[in-house]
Amino acid sequence: NAGVMQNPRHLVRRRGQEARLRCSPMKGHSHVYWYRQLPEEGLKFMVYLQKENIIDESGMPKERFSAEFPKEGPSILRIQQVVRGDSAAYFCASSPPTVGGGETQYFGPGTRLLVL
Protein backbone atom coordinates (compact mmCIF):
# COMPACT_ATOMS: atom_id res chain seq x y z
CA ASN A 1 0.00 0.00 0.00
CA ALA A 2 2.01 2.93 -1.32
CA GLY A 3 2.14 6.10 0.70
CA VAL A 4 1.99 9.64 -0.58
CA MET A 5 4.30 10.01 -3.54
CA GLN A 6 6.01 13.19 -4.62
CA ASN A 7 8.23 13.91 -7.57
CA PRO A 8 10.73 15.08 -8.25
CA ARG A 9 12.49 14.66 -4.93
CA HIS A 10 14.97 17.37 -5.81
CA LEU A 11 14.52 20.21 -8.27
CA VAL A 12 17.00 22.88 -9.29
CA ARG A 13 15.79 25.95 -11.14
CA ARG A 14 17.32 29.25 -12.15
CA ARG A 15 15.65 32.49 -11.24
CA GLY A 16 12.74 33.21 -13.56
CA GLN A 17 12.06 29.58 -14.51
CA GLU A 18 8.96 27.60 -13.63
CA ALA A 19 8.81 24.80 -11.07
CA ARG A 20 6.20 22.03 -11.18
CA LEU A 21 5.84 19.76 -8.19
CA ARG A 22 3.68 16.64 -8.31
CA CYS A 23 1.87 14.75 -5.61
CA SER A 24 -0.04 11.47 -5.78
CA PRO A 25 -2.15 10.88 -2.65
CA MET A 26 -2.48 7.58 -0.83
CA LYS A 27 -4.95 5.15 -2.33
CA GLY A 28 -8.46 6.03 -1.22
CA HIS A 29 -7.54 9.57 -0.20
CA SER A 30 -9.35 12.38 -1.96
CA HIS A 31 -7.99 15.34 0.00
CA VAL A 32 -4.59 16.87 -0.69
CA TYR A 33 -2.67 19.54 1.20
CA TRP A 34 0.53 21.40 0.36
CA TYR A 35 2.92 22.77 2.97
CA ARG A 36 6.23 24.60 2.71
CA GLN A 37 9.16 24.18 5.05
CA LEU A 38 11.90 26.76 5.10
CA PRO A 39 15.29 25.71 6.52
CA GLU A 40 15.19 25.14 10.28
CA GLU A 41 11.51 26.06 10.47
CA GLY A 42 8.21 24.27 10.87
CA LEU A 43 5.80 23.59 8.08
CA LYS A 44 3.48 26.34 6.83
CA PHE A 45 0.16 25.51 5.24
CA MET A 46 -0.31 26.63 1.65
CA VAL A 47 -3.40 25.07 0.11
CA TYR A 48 -6.02 22.35 0.54
CA LEU A 49 -7.66 20.71 -2.46
CA GLN A 50 -10.18 18.05 -3.27
CA LYS A 51 -10.65 16.61 -6.74
CA GLU A 52 -11.16 19.53 -9.15
CA ASN A 53 -11.70 22.00 -6.29
CA ILE A 54 -9.55 24.35 -4.26
CA ILE A 55 -11.07 24.36 -0.78
CA ASP A 56 -8.67 26.61 1.16
CA GLU A 57 -5.84 28.60 -0.38
CA SER A 58 -5.35 31.00 2.50
CA GLY A 59 -1.65 30.15 2.78
CA MET A 60 -0.77 30.57 -0.86
CA PRO A 61 1.24 33.62 -1.94
CA LYS A 62 -0.99 35.84 -4.06
CA GLU A 63 1.30 35.83 -7.07
CA ARG A 64 3.25 33.20 -9.01
CA PHE A 65 1.88 30.20 -7.05
CA SER A 66 -0.99 27.99 -8.16
CA ALA A 67 -2.26 24.52 -7.39
CA GLU A 68 -4.61 22.04 -8.97
CA PHE A 69 -5.92 18.55 -8.34
CA PRO A 70 -7.53 17.32 -11.55
CA LYS A 71 -10.05 14.56 -11.87
CA GLU A 72 -7.34 12.29 -13.23
CA GLY A 73 -3.69 12.41 -12.27
CA PRO A 74 -1.63 13.92 -9.50
CA SER A 75 -1.97 17.22 -7.75
CA ILE A 76 0.36 19.89 -9.13
CA LEU A 77 1.91 22.83 -7.30
CA ARG A 78 3.20 25.32 -9.83
CA ILE A 79 5.57 28.18 -9.12
CA GLN A 80 6.12 30.63 -11.93
CA GLN A 81 9.16 32.89 -12.27
CA VAL A 82 10.91 31.40 -9.26
CA VAL A 83 13.05 33.56 -6.98
CA ARG A 84 15.71 32.54 -4.49
CA GLY A 85 13.26 32.95 -1.62
CA ASP A 86 11.21 30.07 -3.04
CA SER A 87 14.00 27.65 -2.12
CA ALA A 88 12.43 25.32 0.41
CA ALA A 89 11.08 21.84 0.95
CA TYR A 90 7.53 21.43 -0.30
CA PHE A 91 5.50 18.68 1.31
CA CYS A 92 2.27 17.18 0.16
CA ALA A 93 -0.10 15.40 2.52
CA SER A 94 -3.29 13.47 1.92
CA SER A 95 -6.21 12.38 4.04
CA PRO A 96 -9.29 10.22 3.55
CA PRO A 97 -12.77 11.65 3.11
CA THR A 98 -14.24 13.23 6.19
CA VAL A 99 -15.58 10.90 8.84
CA GLY A 100 -16.54 13.21 11.68
CA GLY A 101 -13.37 15.25 11.58
CA GLY A 102 -9.95 14.68 13.09
CA GLU A 103 -8.66 12.69 10.13
CA THR A 104 -4.89 12.24 9.96
CA GLN A 105 -2.84 13.87 7.22
CA TYR A 106 -0.13 11.58 5.87
CA PHE A 107 2.90 13.24 4.37
CA GLY A 108 5.01 12.50 1.34
CA PRO A 109 8.82 12.64 1.27
CA GLY A 110 8.83 16.19 -0.06
CA THR A 111 10.36 18.02 -2.99
CA ARG A 112 13.42 20.08 -2.22
CA LEU A 113 13.51 23.08 -4.51
CA LEU A 114 16.72 25.00 -4.96
CA VAL A 115 16.66 28.25 -6.92
CA LEU A 116 20.02 29.40 -8.22
Next chain:
Amino acid sequence: AQSVAQPEDQVNVAEGNPLTVKCTYSVSGNPYLFWYVQYPNRGLQFLLKYITGDNLVKGSYGFEAEFNKSQTSFHLKKPSALVSDSALYFCAVRDDTGRRALTFGSGTRLQVQP
Protein backbone atom coordinates in the same frame (compact mmCIF):
# COMPACT_ATOMS: atom_id res chain seq x y z
CA ALA B 1 -5.93 32.33 15.05
CA GLN B 2 -4.25 29.06 15.87
CA SER B 3 -0.73 28.74 17.25
CA VAL B 4 1.62 26.11 18.59
CA ALA B 5 4.64 26.65 20.80
CA GLN B 6 7.47 24.20 21.23
CA PRO B 7 9.60 26.01 23.79
CA GLU B 8 12.71 23.87 23.44
CA ASP B 9 14.77 23.93 20.26
CA GLN B 10 16.65 20.83 21.43
CA VAL B 11 16.23 18.16 24.06
CA ASN B 12 19.11 15.94 25.10
CA VAL B 13 18.53 12.68 26.93
CA ALA B 14 20.56 9.58 27.67
CA GLU B 15 19.51 6.27 26.16
CA GLY B 16 17.21 4.39 28.50
CA ASN B 17 16.00 7.52 30.28
CA PRO B 18 12.49 8.92 29.93
CA LEU B 19 11.98 11.76 27.49
CA THR B 20 9.52 14.63 27.24
CA VAL B 21 9.05 17.02 24.34
CA LYS B 22 6.83 19.96 25.23
CA CYS B 23 4.01 21.51 23.25
CA THR B 24 1.42 24.14 24.09
CA TYR B 25 -1.29 25.36 21.77
CA SER B 26 -3.92 28.01 21.22
CA VAL B 27 -7.14 27.52 19.23
CA SER B 28 -10.67 28.77 19.22
CA GLY B 29 -12.94 25.84 19.71
CA ASN B 30 -11.83 22.34 20.57
CA PRO B 31 -8.36 21.23 19.50
CA TYR B 32 -7.28 18.33 17.36
CA LEU B 33 -3.63 17.72 18.26
CA PHE B 34 -0.96 15.77 16.40
CA TRP B 35 2.67 14.74 16.79
CA TYR B 36 4.90 14.02 13.81
CA VAL B 37 8.56 13.00 13.58
CA GLN B 38 10.95 13.97 10.79
CA TYR B 39 14.21 12.21 10.02
CA PRO B 40 16.88 13.99 7.93
CA ASN B 41 15.80 14.64 4.34
CA ARG B 42 12.58 12.74 4.87
CA GLY B 43 8.91 13.60 5.13
CA LEU B 44 6.91 13.71 8.33
CA GLN B 45 5.80 10.48 9.92
CA PHE B 46 2.63 10.47 11.99
CA LEU B 47 3.10 9.39 15.61
CA LEU B 48 -0.19 9.99 17.39
CA LYS B 49 -3.17 12.31 17.74
CA TYR B 50 -5.75 13.51 20.23
CA ILE B 51 -9.26 14.08 18.99
CA THR B 52 -11.48 13.37 21.96
CA GLY B 53 -11.79 10.94 24.85
CA ASP B 54 -8.98 9.67 27.07
CA ASN B 55 -6.41 12.37 27.78
CA LEU B 56 -3.52 9.89 27.47
CA VAL B 57 -2.93 8.91 23.88
CA LYS B 58 -0.66 6.06 22.86
CA GLY B 59 1.03 6.04 19.49
CA SER B 60 3.74 4.47 17.37
CA TYR B 61 7.17 3.32 18.58
CA GLY B 62 6.25 3.48 22.27
CA PHE B 63 5.43 7.19 22.27
CA GLU B 64 2.51 8.66 24.17
CA ALA B 65 1.16 12.13 24.81
CA GLU B 66 -1.04 13.66 27.46
CA PHE B 67 -3.70 16.22 26.62
CA ASN B 68 -4.13 18.81 29.37
CA LYS B 69 -6.97 21.19 28.59
CA SER B 70 -6.42 23.55 31.52
CA GLN B 71 -2.76 24.03 30.63
CA THR B 72 -3.43 23.86 26.87
CA SER B 73 -0.58 21.40 26.55
CA PHE B 74 0.07 18.17 24.66
CA HIS B 75 3.51 16.95 25.72
CA LEU B 76 5.09 13.97 23.99
CA LYS B 77 6.62 11.31 26.21
CA LYS B 78 8.42 8.01 26.08
CA PRO B 79 9.43 5.95 29.13
CA SER B 80 12.77 4.79 27.74
CA ALA B 81 14.57 6.63 24.93
CA LEU B 82 16.45 4.90 22.12
CA VAL B 83 19.31 6.34 20.08
CA SER B 84 17.14 5.76 17.01
CA ASP B 85 14.57 8.21 18.44
CA SER B 86 16.96 11.05 17.62
CA ALA B 87 15.07 13.21 15.12
CA LEU B 88 13.05 16.40 14.72
CA TYR B 89 9.62 16.37 16.37
CA PHE B 90 6.71 18.58 15.39
CA CYS B 91 3.52 19.30 17.27
CA ALA B 92 0.53 20.45 15.19
CA VAL B 93 -3.00 21.63 15.89
CA ARG B 94 -6.21 22.34 14.09
CA ASP B 95 -9.60 23.21 15.53
CA ASP B 96 -12.95 21.52 15.12
CA THR B 97 -14.58 24.30 13.10
CA GLY B 98 -14.01 22.51 9.81
CA ARG B 99 -10.88 24.25 8.56
CA ARG B 100 -8.38 21.49 7.88
CA ALA B 101 -5.09 23.35 7.72
CA LEU B 102 -2.63 22.18 10.35
CA THR B 103 -0.63 24.76 12.27
CA PHE B 104 2.80 23.44 13.20
CA GLY B 105 5.23 24.35 15.92
CA SER B 106 8.80 25.20 15.04
CA GLY B 107 10.04 21.74 15.98
CA THR B 108 12.19 20.24 18.72
CA ARG B 109 15.35 18.34 17.93
CA LEU B 110 15.69 15.28 20.14
CA GLN B 111 19.20 13.97 20.67
CA VAL B 112 19.51 10.64 22.47
CA GLN B 113 23.01 9.88 23.61
CA PRO B 114 24.27 6.30 23.91
